[in-house]
Amino acid sequence: MRAADLSEIRKLDLFQSMDEDHFAALMKAAYFQTFPTGMQLITEGDMADFLFVVVEGCVELFAATNGREATMAMVKPVGTFILAAVLKDAVYLMSARTCAKSRVLMIPSQNVRNAFVKDDSFARAIVSELASCYRAVVRDHKDHKLRTAVERLANRLIKYHTCQGETGSLTLPYDKKTLASLLGMTPENLSRAFGTLKPYGVEVDGAKVTLSDIKSLTTLAKPNPLIDVRKA
Amino acid sequence: MRAADLSEIRKLDLFQSMDEDHFAALMKAAYFQTFPTGMQLITEGDMADFLFVVVEGCVELFAATNGREATMAMVKPVGTFILAAVLKDAVYLMSARTCAKSRVLMIPSQNVRNAFVKDDSFARAIVSELASCYRAVVRDHKDHKLRTAVERLANRLIKYHTCQGETGSLTLPYDKKTLASLLGMTPENLSRAFGTLKPYGVEVDGAKVTLSDIKSLTTLAKPNPLIDVRKA
DNA sequence: TTCATTTCTTGATAATTATCAAGTCTCAAC
DNA sequence: GTTGAGACTTGATAATTATCAAGAAATGAA
Known part of the structure; x- marks a missing residue:
């Protein structure tokens, strides 16, 4: 070495x-x-x-x-x-x-x-x-x-957003297939979950996600410090 | 003390x-x-x-x-x-x-x-x-x-059966509401899951469960030593 | 015992999630 | 460019699971 x-x-x-x-x-x-x-x-x-x-x-x-x-x-x-x-x-x-x-x-x-x-x-x-x-x-x-697939995704997006500096946009760290499996759903369902989050200001373009209404997304996601980690 | x-x-x-x-x-x-x-x-x-x-x-x-x-x-x-x-x-x-x-x-x-x-x-x-x-x-x-609710129940029954001496019957250690939550389902669904397992020789009477066709139950459950613990 | 409470079950229905089958898109190799 | 593979999306459908409502059975207290 x-x-x-x-x-x-x-x-x-x-x-x-x-x-x-x-x-x-x-x-x-x-x-x-x-x-x-x-x-x-x-x-x-x-x-x-x-x-x-x-x-x-x-x-x-x-x-x-x-x-x-x-x-x-x-x-x-x-x-x-x-x-x-x-x-x-x-x-x-x-x-x-x-x-x-x-x-x-x-x-x-x-x-x-x-x-x-x-x-x-x-x-x-x-x-x-x-x-x-x-x-x-x-x-x-x-x-x-304790959460549905859409809620898990919403919280995950908030987490990534926070970790990446709260700029209003974030980059998904893994490809969508992996992210889907990590979140416990199929890739098809991940696509649909992103669709469900559109009215909450979530816009997806490849690996880039913009959050234009964090308040309403947070209301939906209900992040919990005893589930969602701050760091990483 | x-x-x-x-x-x-x-x-x-x-x-x-x-x-x-x-x-x-x-x-x-x-x-x-x-x-x-x-x-x-x-x-x-x-x-x-x-x-x-x-x-x-x-x-x-x-x-x-x-x-x-x-x-x-x-x-x-x-x-x-x-x-x-x-x-x-x-x-x-x-x-x-x-x-x-x-x-x-x-x-x-x-x-x-x-x-x-x-x-x-x-x-x-x-x-x-x-x-x-x-x-x-x-x-x-x-x-x-990795498993559906019915599979989780089937494997859990096999586990209890094994732990209790493989006598062909077992006693559920918790009430059904608790068991349901532990298995990640509603009590209603647990009832139905027991129903689904009937053709596999699972008969329920209160907390007592008899397994009359362990072979077919095992075929359905597909227990995995890397998920289901031997002891306890 | 009787009554009330709780537990459990069943049915009807709705929501959620998965599967199957295209179809689009990107990207890289040829 | 063309081709092909892989990633992603969308639609149609099916399976799974949850919710709501009601009823049956067991339990426990008065």
């Missing part, structure tokens, strides 16, 4: 306050690789060999059963995935594929668990990350159990 | 290998209380004051927004809830109420975080518990994104 990469990784929350020796040991065992778009990194059901850290690009977590497939989450820099499986030394519950050219750090599970035991600071960072992931899934689950 | 209670709690996975002094300190600050049925213990949005451990009885985790309410999970002995909120020193994302007379251990958040820092064994147990909770929510989320 290059020195530049190392110092970059060292800055990540997960490793920042870690002991120097422990960090070096961890990195010695790790792989830092660049993957092209569309590369499947892990498959649900496989044993958790590595902890993954997305340093650049974007990774889609998805799951399938009985011929159906659903996008579970999108991991952006700097985020980890399948931390729980690594800690429990269990199988992955989700598959992962890159949805952009991505730089990914792969740390062998056993080394993560070793470092976890040896390095208290690392352990705390891991727990913080795991708790965050947990809360994110709970939010997502609430979103799905 | 009574000595008998103390020794019982000490046996729980979470505290088992904890240092004696640390355990004593934690328990000195804790409350061990019995609550009647239907008591609301926490409300989503409130700051996480306590970590809860259900020692006896049953607690329902639920969430609400915009006039709608959904059961998110049921916590049975011995299980914790809102661990992530406590560790992150954040607000609860879910509310909780007892759905039976319940004995609950309440440990002040700050004490949990202190013990977490001081006691490595406790920290490891906490992480294991948190990772398990995380994986449980992921499974639940997959269940909802």
